[in-house]
Amino acid sequence: MAFSADELRVLRRALATALNPAPLQDEDVQDCLRLAEAVDDAVREAGRLRAFLLADLARYREALPGTLPGYLELLQDALAAGYDPAADDLAALRALRANPRAAALLERCQVLAERSVRARLVRATRAVAPAPRTRLLALPGGRSAADEPKPATPKPPVPSKPPAPKPSEVFPPRRRPVPPPPPEERVAG
Structure with a gap:
């Protein structure tokens, strides 16, 4: 990417302002905005050119060895x-x-x-990879007993259900089938 002489002057003023903050004139702000827009356009155009080049490369590759x-x-x-x-x-x-x-x-x-x-x-x-652990150090001037908040009145514990059901709750026990009565009792009478 190449800058014109005017664009370089705008860039130099913007960098000087970034290093030594001072109020800008309206004209300088407009120049910076125009330069930013020109750079954005150049980046978009470079992306389009790259996409065209890669598509062209794929077409030539598919037509090998003739190309x-x-x-x-x-x-x-x-x-x-x-x-x-x-x-x-x-x-x-x-x-x-x-x-x-x-x-x-x-x-x-x-x-x-x-x-x-x-x-x-x-x-x-x-x-x-996990980040390396840093050691926790106690800082001087921590809380004193007078600074600590007063404990709230404890609430009675609420019985909680276990997070997973018991197997007997999910799979109820099987009932054994009742055997059929002996043949003598089956006679209708």
Whole structure:
């Protein structure tokens, strides 16, 4: 991103104001707002350009090997813009490694992909690792007995139900079936 001479003057005034706070004139505020809007526009445009480049790269990758020169050039441009090669890129370059440019680009992409995976693993382990415990220290001038609040009258304990029901409550005991009467008693009479 490049700034014009006027934008640099506005940026310099904004930084000076941030370091030494002072009231700003209305014109300076408007200049800062215009500069912020221009920077936001440039960031949005860079995002759109990146999305277009990645979509174009995917189209070229799908049309390989016929688009080899264009694909290699687009991939180099994407890498220069900070793109981390995807698994599809590595697979395509492996299939094309007979081409010396593709082989050299494959080595570069493998290094970048490995670096990216390692960085993600480090971030993941930092997010999972618990923070170190700090020791609690007593500070001088703590509460005295006179500062402590008076205890409230205790309420009688409320009987609470256990959090989990007993198995006999969930699964009532089975009743054994009553055996049928002996055949002699079954005779209707």
